[in-house]
Amino acid sequence: MASLSSSTMATAAVPTQATMVAPITGLRSTAAFPGTKKAENDFSSLPSNGGRVQCMKVWPPLGLKKYETLSYLPTLTEAQLAKEVDYLLRNKWVPCLEFELEHGFVYRENHRSPGYYDGRYWTMWKLPMFGCTDSAQVLKELNECKKEYPNAWVRIIGFDNVRQVQCISFIASKPAGF
Numbered sequence: 001m002a003s004l005s006s007s008t009m010a011t012a013a014v015p016t017q018a019t020m021v022a023p024i025t026g027l028r029s030t031a032a033f034p035g036t037k038k039a040e041n042d043f044s045s046l047p048s049n050g051g052r053v054q055c056m057k058v059w060p061p062l063g064l065k066k067y068e069t070l071s072y073l074p075t076l077t078e079a080q081l082a083k084e085v086d087y088l089l090r091n092k093w094v095p096c097l098e099f100e101l102e103h104g105f106v107y108r109e110n111h112r113s114p115g116y117y118d119g120r121y122w123t124m125w126k127l128p129m130f131g132c133t134d135s136a137q138v139l140k141e142l143n144e145c146k147k148e149y150p151n152a153w154v155r156i157i158g159f160d161n162v163r164q165v166q167c168i169s170f171i172a173s174k175p176a177g178f
Contacts, residue, residue, distance in 0.1 A: 098125060
């Protein structure tokens with residue numbers, strides 16, 4: 001008996017046509033897929049936020065900078081700022097104020113490497129308010145900072161002194177025209 005190679009034996013055992021898959025050529029017909037075309041005036045499936053509002057305008061990107069959390073909202077009133085600071089205090093975060101005189105947002109000027117941006121770190125207004133228990137104390141400091149630097153962006157940040165991280169940051173005051 002003659003010695004056969006393993007490749008010869010494998011092809012002899014399994015017919016070649018049985019293991020081949022036909023390649024797909026061209027486009028498939030859409031007749032196999034269900035048709036779901038709706039009339040042009042059918043607004044029954046518009047996105048909804050769960051309320052009565054069916055459509056919502058998005059933030060216009062031209063001429064309006066997004067600065068921090070909540071920057072897409074109109075300027076917060078004193079009462080709204082107090083509620084945000086109360087939230088910060090309820091979570092046992094330490095409030096701190098920072099201000100920026102030139103830009104108020106992250107930008108690139110000095111370095112072009114990935115991950116480096118100027119404007120990330122702002123100047124701290126006094127020290128973090130350890131032991132602060134009332135939003136009125138934070139708003140008093142905010143007003144003092146605005147009085148000292150009327151053309152500055154001022155943000156309120158909240159630190160978690162246990163995890164050693166910044167948990168919240170939002171713009172509390174912007175210069176006129178921004």
